[in-house]
Amino acid sequence: MRHRRNTTKLKRTASHRRSLLANLTCSLIEHGRIKTTLGKAKALRPVAEKMVTLAKRDDLHSRRLAIAFLRQKDAVKGLFEKVAPAAKDRQGGYIRITKLGPRPSDAAPMAIIEWVDRPVSTSDDAVEVAAEEVAAK
Template sequence: MRHRIYGKQLNRTSSHRRAMFRNLAAGLFEHGEIETTLPKAKAVQPFVERIITIAKRGGFTARRRIESMLNDRKIHAWVADPNVPDGKKDNDYFDLPEESEIEFNRYGEVRKAPRLVQHVMTAIAERFADRDGGYTRIVRTGRHRLGDGTDLVILQLVGEEDGAELKGGTPVRRQQANRRAAFAAKLRKGGTAAATQEEAAIAEAPAEEAVADEAEETKPTDAAPESQNDSGGDEAAGGEEKKD
């Protein structure tokens, strides 16, 4: 029976799962975002946020606790690696060290580089100094891993950006709302003019109808004398013929 078992097991032993959480958290703190599967991202998210909360307290005790939760190691050594493309050396989350700050020995091993725990205590803690919880987000990419087809997501640190600034434009819903607001304002602005035009049209309609009625009434009266004159002329012509 599943008694006294906390969290997702992820089909791993406790030691394997702890090591996996440490590696995922270290990669997230170093790069600002990582790509992993959805179950792993959901499982490691509370672990990462707990470390950030402890780092914000500061002090020697907080540092000791973080060292017990993470494996302190050298980070950002890839900045000085010539095999890494320049396009991958840009980071939108942190200020990367200069290449001169990273040193290698004659065997190619990293001799001097920033430390992970120090990076968490300074850069990460200062980044979320004014934020109470919710330091990470899970972004669904819609892609699937080859083989088992599981969902791939991006686990990243929350920044200072807004929703509209993520893609550099106005969201579709906001564009629709703006168009509707502009259309409503146009209707309100042109409502008075349209009302006056309708009133003028309604007032002109009876006058036009009255003029048309008068014209129809005058037409038969004008035609009657003409018919009488025509009949009189015919009678006169007939009388003259009889006299002849």
């Protein structure tokens, strides 16, 4: 039974898992949306949402905590200047996970993880529809 076991291990050691989640969070901050496996997306969601909650406080201590976890000052700057102001009125649920289907090579379930308050452009929608059509074939 998995009662009260909150951490998804992703078949990695604790240090490797922490680095992976920090790097995925930085990529999500930089690009706004990333395509990854469903397991990694589900493990990333609570980490990224905690970073947004830190950034919404917008004080020196929260900035230092974010730098300590992410280890990339550019990502922290983007988090505090772009992501947190867009989510200031939202009380949680900053991230959306969309399932894509299996990856062709190894049939791993894939997903797109993105910010809910991300501005959507028409070119992104066209690319997403095309990607889903290719995945369906």
